[in-house]
Each structure stands twice: as C-alpha cells, then as structure tokens.
Amino acid sequence: xxxxxxxxxxxxxxxxEGEKEPFEYDGEFNLLLSDWWHKSVHEQEVGxxxxxxxxxxxxxxxxxxxxxxxxxxxxxxxxxxxxLPECSLGGGEQWAPNxxxxxxxxxxxxxxASTTSLASLNLAIGGHNVxxxxxxxxxxxxFSTTDVDIYSGETYSVLFTTNQNPDENYWISVGVxxxxxxxxxxxxxxxxxxxxxxxFPTSPPPVTPQWDDYNRSKAFSNRIQGLEGTTPPPPADxxxxxxxxxxxxxxxxxxxxxxxxxxxxxxxxxxxxxxKYGIKAAFDQTPPPDTFPDWYDIMSPPAxxxxxxxxxxxxxxxxxxxxxxxxxxNTLQPNDSEIHPWHMHGHNFxxxxxxxxxxxxxxxxLFEKAGRRPPLKNTAVIFPFGWTALRFxxxxxxxxxxxxxxxxxxxxxxxxxxAEGVEFLADVPRETLSCGLTGxxxxxxxxxxxx
Ligand SMILES: O=C1O[C@H]([C@@H](O)CO)C(O)=C1O
Numbered sequence: 001x002x003x004x005x006x007x008x009x010x011x012x013x014x015x016x017e018g019e020k021e022p023f024e025y026d027g028e029f030n031l032l033l034s035d036w037w038h039k040s041v042h043e044q045e046v047g048x049x050x051x052x053x054x055x056x057x058x059x060x061x062x063x064x065x066x067x068x069x070x071x072x073x074x075x076x077x078x079x080x081x082x083x084l085p086e087c088s089l090g091g092g093e094q095w096a097p098n099x100x101x102x103x104x105x106x107x108x109x110x111x112x113a114s115t116t117s118l119a120s121l122n123l124a125i126g127g128h129n130v131x132x133x134x135x136x137x138x139x140x141x142x143f144s145t146t147d148v149d150i151y152s153g154e155t156y157s158v159l160f161t162t163n164q165n166p167d168e169n170y171w172i173s174v175g176v177x178x179x180x181x182x183x184x185x186x187x188x189x190x191x192x193x194x195x196x197x198x199x200f201p202t203s204p205p206p207v208t209p210q211w212d213d214y215n216r217s218k219a220f221s222n223r224i225q226g227l228e229g230t231t232p233p234p235p236a237d238x239x240x241x242x243x244x245x246x247x248x249x250x251x252x253x254x255x256x257x258x259x260x261x262x263x264x265x266x267x268x269x270x271x272x273x274x275x276k277y278g279i280k281a282a283f284d285q286t287p288p289p290d291t292f293p294d295w296y297d298i299m300s301p302p303a304x305x306x307x308x309x310x311x312x313x314x315x316x317x318x319x320x321x322x323x324x325x326x327x328x329x330n331t332l333q334p335n336d337s338e339i340h341p342w343h344m345h346g347h348n349f350x351x352x353x354x355x356x357x358x359x360x361x362x363x364x365x366l367f368e369k370a371g372r373r374p375p376l377k378n379t380a381v382i383f384p385f386g387w388t389a390l391r392f393x394x395x396x397x398x399x400x401x402x403x404x405x406x407x408x409x410x411x412x413x414x415x416x417x418x419a420e421g422v423e424f425l426a427d428v429p430r431e432t433l434s435c436g437l438t439g440x441x442x443x444x445x446x447x448x449x450x451x
Contacts, residue, residue, distance in 0.1 A: 001041045001044060001117075001408070001411055003115060003117060003407050004037070004041045004044065004407045004408075005040075005041040008034065008115040009032070010030060010032050010111070010155075021139075022133075022227060023133050023142065023159060024107070025108055025159055026103075026107050026108065027102070027108050028108060028110070029108060029109075029110050029111070030065070030110075030111045030113075031064055031065060031098075031110055031111070031112045031113070031123075031172075031188065032064070032065050032113050032115065033062070033063070033064060033113065033114045033116060033121055033123070033174055033186070034063045034066070034114070034115050034116055034117070035059035035061070035062055035063065035116045035117055035118055035119045035183070036059055036060060036061040036062070036063055037056060037059050037060055037117075038060050039056070044056045044408065045411065048255075048408055048411055048412060049254065049411075050254075051252070051254055053255040055408075056117075056118065056408050057182075058118070058119075058176070058179065058182035059116075059117070059118065059119060059183050060183065061186070062121070062174055062175070062176070062184070062185065062186035063186060064097065064172070064174060064187070064188045065188075067094070067095055067097060067098055068095065068186050069087050069095055069184070070095075071085075072084055072085050072086060072087035072088075073085075073087060073184045073185070074086070074087050074089075074097065074187050074205075075171075075173070075184065075187065075205050078204035079204070084184060089198075097186075097187050097189050098188040098189070099188070099189045099191050099197045100188060100189065100190050101191050101193055101197075102162045102191065102192055103162065103192075104162050104163075104192055105162060105163060106161070106162050107159055107161045108159065108160055108162070109133075109157055109158070109159055110130070110158050110159075111155070111157050112155065112156045112157070112158065113154070113156075114150045114151060114152050114153065115153075116152040117152070117406070117408065118179070118406050118407070118408065119152070119176050119178075119179070119183070120149070120150075120151050120152070120176065120177045120178035120179070120341070120381075121150050121151075121175065121176065121177065122147050122148065122149050122150070122175055122176075122208045122209055123148050123150060123172065123173070123174045124146060124147035124148070124172070124173055124206035124208075125160055125170060125171075125172050125190060125206070126170040126171045126172075126173070126190075126201060126203050126204075126205060126206050127165075127170050127203060128160045128161070128162075128163075128164060128170065128190075129144050129160070130144070130145060130159065131144050131145075131158060131159045131160070132156060132223075132224070133157050133158065134157035135154070135155070135156050135224055135377055136154060136155055136348070136377040136378045136379060137348075137378070138227075138230070138348060138375065138376040139226075139227035139230060140224055140226060140375055141225045141226065141227050141228060141373065142159075142227075143223050145223070146206075147209065148220070149217055149220045149221070151178075151339070151341035151379065151381045151405070152341050152343075152405040152406055152407075153341050153378075153379035154341065154377075154379045162190075162192060164192075166192045166195075167192075167195065168192065168199075168201060168202055168203075169190060169192060169195055169197070169199050169200070170189070170190040170201050170203070171188070171189060171190070171201050171203070171204070171205035171206070172187065172188040172189070172190060173185045173186070173205035173207075174187075174188075175208025176211060177209065177217065178211060178217070178338075178339040179211065179338070179339070180211060180212075181208070181211050185205060185208060189201070214383055214384060217381075217383065218354060221351075221354060224351070224375045225372060225373045225375055226373040226376060227373075228373070230373075230376070231376075232350075232373065233350035233391045234321050234391070234393065236323060236364065237320075239317065239320040239322060240290075240316065240317070240322045240323070241290075241322075241323040242291070242314065242322065242324050243260075243290065243291040243324075243325045243359070244260060244324060244325065244326050244327065244416065245259065245260050245292035245298075245327045246259060246327065246340060246382065246404075246414065247261070247302055247307070247329050247331075248302075248305075249261070249263065249306065249307035249332075250305045250306060250307070251263060251306065251309060255412065256307060256412045256413045257404070257409050257413050258307035258413060259288070259413075259415070259416050260288060260289040260290075260291070260292050261289070261292070261307045261308060262307065262308055262309070262310040262312070262413075263308070263309050263310070263412070263413030263414075264311065264403070264410075264414070264416060264417070265309045265310065265311055265413060267282055267436065268435055268436035268437075269283070269436030269438055270432050270433065270435055270436065271283065271313065271399035271417060271419065272399050272422075272432050273428055273433040273438035274436075274437065274438065275399055275419060275422040276422060276425055276428045277438065277441070279437050279438065282436065282437050283311040283312060283313070284310055284311055285312070287312055287313070287315065288310060288312045288313070288416065290314075292327070296329070297330075298327065298328065298330060298357070298358050298385060299329075299357075299385060300330050300334070301330050301331065301332050301333065301334055305332060309413070311417075313416075313418065313419050314416060314417070314418045315418075315420070316394035316418055316419070316420040318394060318397070318421035319393065319395050320393070320394050320420075321391060321394075322391070322392055322393075323352075323389065323391050324349070324389070324390045324391075324392075324402075325359050325387055325388075325389050326340075326342055326380075326387060326388045327359055327382075327387045328340065328382045328385055328386050329385070330385070338384060339381055339384065340381065340382050340406060340414065341379050341380070341381045341404065341405045341406065342380055342381070342388070342402065342403065342404060342405070343378060343379040343402070343404075343405040344378055344379075344392070344401075344402045344418075345378075345400040345401050345402065346396045346398055346400040347392045347393075347394075347395075347396055348376040348377060348378050348392065349376070349377065349378070349390040350375070350376055350377075350390065350391045350392070351374055351389075351390060352364075352367040352374050352389040352390060353366050353367050353372075353374070353388075353389050354386060354387070354389075355386055355387050355388075355389070356383075356385065356386045356387075357385060357386065357387075358387070359389070363389075374391075379405060394420040394421070395420075395421075396420070397420060397421030397422055397423075397424040397425050398419065398420070398421070398422065398425065399418070399419040399422065400417065400419070401415055401417055402415060402416050402417070402418055403415025430442070
C-alpha cells in the first residue's frame with residue numbers, strides 16, 4: 001500500500017542519441033494522475049485485513065501532478081445545480097490546478113501516467129482532439145480521439161495541436177470510469193499565451209464518459225495497435241499457455257482475491273535471493289496451477305468461496321514464448337465483476353485480444369484477426385466478465401511480479417510471480433538479500449536480517 005501513500009513518480013526515458021522518434025512536437029508536459037484518500041494507508045490496510053472486511057471505498061480527490069481539490073469544484077461554475085460549491089481561488093494555492101502554458105498553432109506532447117491506487121480514468125482536453133502515439137513506452141499506430149482511457153499502471157503519450165480560438169483557455173479534465181464515480185473530476189488548465197491563466201475557460205470541462213459504458217472502453221482498448229513496422233508477436237508455439245482465473249474469495253473470513261484459487265502472500269525471503277542460492281525453505285516449491293477447472297462458472301459468485309494462500313511461483317523456460325489468458329469472473333456479490341489492470345514487471349507483452357465471457361479453445365483464432373497488430377504493453381486491463389490474452393517471451397532473467405495494479409487488490413492477493421533464467425544472473429544485489437532467510441545467511445549471525 002506504499003504507492004497509495006504517495007510513493008511514486010515518473011521517469012522519462014529519452015530516445016538514444018541519434019535516434020529519432022516517429023513523430024514531432026514543439027513542447028511537452030508531464031501529467032501524473034493519481035487518486036487520494038483522507039483515511040491513512042495504515043487504516044486502509046487494517047480495514048482490508050480485518051474480519052469483517054472494510055473496503056477503502058472511492059477516493060476523496062483525483063490529483064493531476066499532485067494537485068486536486070476537496071469540498072469544492074472548479075467545474076461547478078458551469079453547472080449551478082452542481083452538488084459542490086465552486087472553489088474560490090485567490091492565486092498561488094497549493095491545490096490550484098496545474099497550468100500548461102502553450103502558444104497557438106503548435107503541437108505538444110503530453111506524457112500521461114496513472115499511478116492510481118484504485119481509479120480507472122478518462123482524460124480529455126476541451127475543444128481539442130488528441131493523437132495517441134505511445135503506450136507503456138512502445139510506439140503505437142497513431143490515432144485521433146476525443147479522450148483517452150487510462151488504467152492504473154499505464155502510460156501514454158498523446159499529441160495535441162493548439163488550433164482552437166487563441167483568445168480562450170481550455171480545461172483538461174480527468175474523471176473516473178469502471179466504478180460508480182463518487183469523486184469530482186480533476187482539472188488542469190491549457191493556457192493559450194498571452195492570455196492570463198486566471199481567465200476562466202468559457203466552455204465547461206469535458207464530461208467523463210458514462211462509467212459503465214464498457215463497450216466504449218473496449219472500443220478504445222481495441223484501437224491501441226502496434227506501430228506499423230514494429231516487431232509482431234512471435235507465432236504461438238504453445239510452449240506454454242497459462243490460464244489465470246481471477247476470483248474474489250474468502251479465507252478464514254477475510255475477503256481476498258485469488259488466481260486459480262491461490263491468493264498471493266509474499267514470503268519474508270525475497271524470491272531472487274532464494275532462487276539464486278537455492279533456499280528451498282523460502283517459499284512453497286510446488287508450482288501453482290496452470291489452469292482452472294473447465295466447469296467453473298464465471299458468471300456467478302464462486303460456488304465454494306474458499307481459497308488458499310500461497311507463495312509458489314511459475315517457472316518459465318528461458319526464451320520460451322508464453323501465452324497468458326487472464327479470465328475475469330463474478331465477485332462474491334451476484335451480478336458483479338470488476339475491471340483489473342494487470343501489470344507485468346520485467347517484460348513487455350503483446351496484447352493479443354480481449355473477449356467477453358469465458359475463453360474457449362478456438363478463441364485464439366480471434367488473435368489473428370486480419371490486419372490487427374497487437375500492441376506491446378506492460379499493463380493490460382481485463383473487462384468485467386471477460387478475458388484478455390497476452391503473449392510474451394520469457395527472456396529476462398529474474399523473478400517478476402505480475403499483478404493487478406489496483407493497490408488494495410494486490411494487498412488482498414491478486415497477483416502471481418513468474419521466474420526465468422535465474423541461473424544466468426551474474427549477481428544479486430546485496431540490498432535485496434537483507435530480509436528473511438537470505439538476511440540470516442548473509443549477516444552471519446542473523447541479527448541484521450529483518451523479517
Ligand atoms: O476488492 C474489492 O472489495 C470491494 C467489494 O467487492 C467488497 O466490499 C470492491 O469494490 C473491491 O474492488
């Protein structure tokens with residue numbers, strides 16, 4: 001839950017010297033999106049680990065570059081029946097919206113990242129379309145859109161051209177999708193120079209699309225395709241196909257999430273050191289299941305809600321091609337299934353496709369849909385009652401979390417660990433060995449080891 005407490009930032013990776021990007025722009029801005037609770041993360045964590053379970057509920061504010069408002073809304077100026085009063089800004093407040101100073105008739109790159117703890121977001125710029133050019137650090141086939149869906153863990157670059165009336169300023173708005181919104185939009189200002197930033201836009205902030213219009217969300221996700229000429233996925237050699245069923249369960253009265261009925265609980269000994277030094281006692285050596293029973297009904301709450309806790313890992317053959325089918329299901333409540341953005345460390349994967357219902361053998365044919373170029377990403381969403389198919393090459397020696405990027409969901413066990421090629425690791429940094437059994441092993445007397 002550390003990210004929920006504010007432990008995040010963004011890194012910009014520039015292209016190498018002499019390399020050119022496949023698009024041009026005159027200036028750039030960085031928009032880091034997050035959500036904010038008034039309850040401390042400690043209190044949130046205790047609630048999540050309690051019986052009865054106390055959910056964190058929806059955030060109090062959405063933040064753009066750490067700035068957001070509470071108990072008032074800048075948007076209410078445009079809507080006299082708004083539930084919130086209008087914020088009165090004097091100037092210079094820490095919570096004042098970010099201002100993006102632009103010149104007319106230029107093209108700007110927005111680097112957008114979502115580090116939200118929970119919220120799925122949608123971003124739009126009043127009066128301007130944007131062109132999506134990059135997703136999760138990979139170039140995509142450019143396409144123009146009025147707004148962008150962004151899930152926790154994702155990053156995008158979009159271009160926009162300041163081709164609107166230069167006498168006006170414009171709002172950038174960010175709102176919640178995928179869960180019933182209880183949080184006002186976050187706003188930032190596009191300030192066309194030489195207008196003053198205090199000049200209020202005459203048009204209201206763009207309205208966030210209906211939160212549960214999943215067809216709209218799917219249409220957006222399906223528009224993300226690899227840039228023409230970039231590496232396509234290798235053909236399926238079915239070295240390995242792992243089916244991961246996502247369920248909400250109970251263990252000893254606690255509410256958890258489980259993957260193939262195993263709720264991940266990280267062991268005190270870091271995996272990397274345990275693997276490198278062959279410390280078998282560090283975690284369960286029986287691999288977790290590669291699939292789930294055929295008869296599982298994803299449209300209903302689990303018939304048997306019990307799950308088990310585990311810390312075993314998926315060991316992959318080095319350089320093998322692996323397909324993963326992430327299968328969503330009904331939660332513990334009837335007629336309820338939620339969005340989960342799955343994020344993989346250490347790899348990019350190709351997003352082969354999204355589907356509704358239960359994945360069936362033969363659905364892989366959908367992957368080869370004519371003309372579709374699967375994009376390379378490191379985060380991909382699963383839609384309610386649907387599945388998402390991914391392919392990656394296990395070519396990065398190490399042990400890597402692959403998990404729901406919703407922070408409380410990972411806390412509740414929604415993740416797996418994959419490992420490959422550990423024998424090729426020349427060295428394991430000492431700093432990663434200071435806990436659990438490796439801590440005792442390397443500190444000599446065990447006193448420096450932390451559990
Ligand atoms: O993990 C979750 O728990 C709650 C709800 O399912 C039970 O209170 C919720 O909305 C989640 O995303």
